Amino acid sequence: MTAAKHVAIIMDGNGRWAKKRMLPRAMGHKKGVEAVRKIVRAAKDLGLEALTLYAFSTENWKRSEDEIGALMGLMKAFIIADLDEFGANNVRLKIIGDYKAFPADVVELIEKALARTAENTGTTLAVALNYGAQDEIARAATKAAAKGAITPEAIEVELDTSGMPPLDLLIRTSGEVRLSNFLLWQAAYAEMMFVDTLWPDFTPAHLADALEKFADRERRYGGR
Template sequence: MPVEPGQGNRPRHVAIIMDGNGRWAKKRMLPRAMGHKRGVEAVRKIVRAAGDLGLEALSLYAFSSENWKRPEEEVSDLMGLLRNYIRSDLDEFVANGVKLKILGDYKAFSPDIVDLLESALAKTAGGNGPTLAVALNYGGQAELVQAARAAAAKGEINTQTIEAELYTAGLPPLDLVIRTSGEQRLSNFMLWQAAYAEFWFTDTLWPDFDVQEFTRALNEFAGRERRYGGR
């Protein structure tokens, strides 16, 4: 189901807090790793749909700076899924003109993952389709601190100079934040960028989030009136 015309403005940039992999697995008495694996399949479906739904940018909260606190085995599973996803889907990104962007300090990952990410960034740099921005080792508060420091080092600190130093510099303004699993918080994600974004929450756990529900979120956004603090 495409985004219906005439419903107002379509979002240019959507961010998703992909929550609920662990609960999905627990409900089915499966290991958490299976929830993360099914979550990657949901990522694949939504990324493939992004261009067809008219998005210019899709940002996904994949691994926060706080996720290092999880059990070592779970972190290792997540790193393995990241490796596999890049290797399996990179050619498809290139073929579809998807441009990859990384939000966060990805160089904190193991050297082989850093090499994979930098190779993917280089190979997709010329893409003329939607931008896929993946938040890896990302924290919104840390992003603001580093952006303010960088702006101060160059001279004046103001809205424009800080925005120029954010990981999202060059992306369209954030229009819509989606969070799955019934939680209703930002969890340190895109704190600056979400200042005037719309929010859409669903009880659906991330592995069950599909293109139909994604389209429903975009259609609801299109019917909203955005005032940006005005009347």
């Protein structure tokens, strides 16, 4: 049995959770943030070295201004409310993607959080913000080319996730079965699980169950 060190989650289903309850989409996102808190708190107890969450993709800019504004507000509230807890639990925050495209006040909060948690040595919480895997690979290849030969190893060190453990398990909630431009390079040999649970209903018990199932899988990395 193998224990997972790095788990990534596509947090899908906030809108459908709200629609089922005839609530505004913003309420679904709010409940989704509450689920994030629970999962981040559980990560250490479940033995994870790294947890990567898909929070805002490069394609999410296509959503309505009201929804984007609500997401930005929730992001700020999450950082402000949880920063002390990150410190208390030795969580290191990492951002993958181009977060500097966000409004200046959001960027300032993110950078303060990154600086404040930089020396923490516990679980790394990587949050994908304005992230797209194809863009990440293109940026990494460009940097690799500037230094010399383009090899898988040269690209690897230029990825946003450089320095993190290899991705072991990728989970997508809500029943959708696609990667949606998330960690395409890192997922090459990761195990994948697609669960029907909507993200606001995803609990530490769901994560623990996924880790148990992962531990029972045999990983061959292309061999027999």
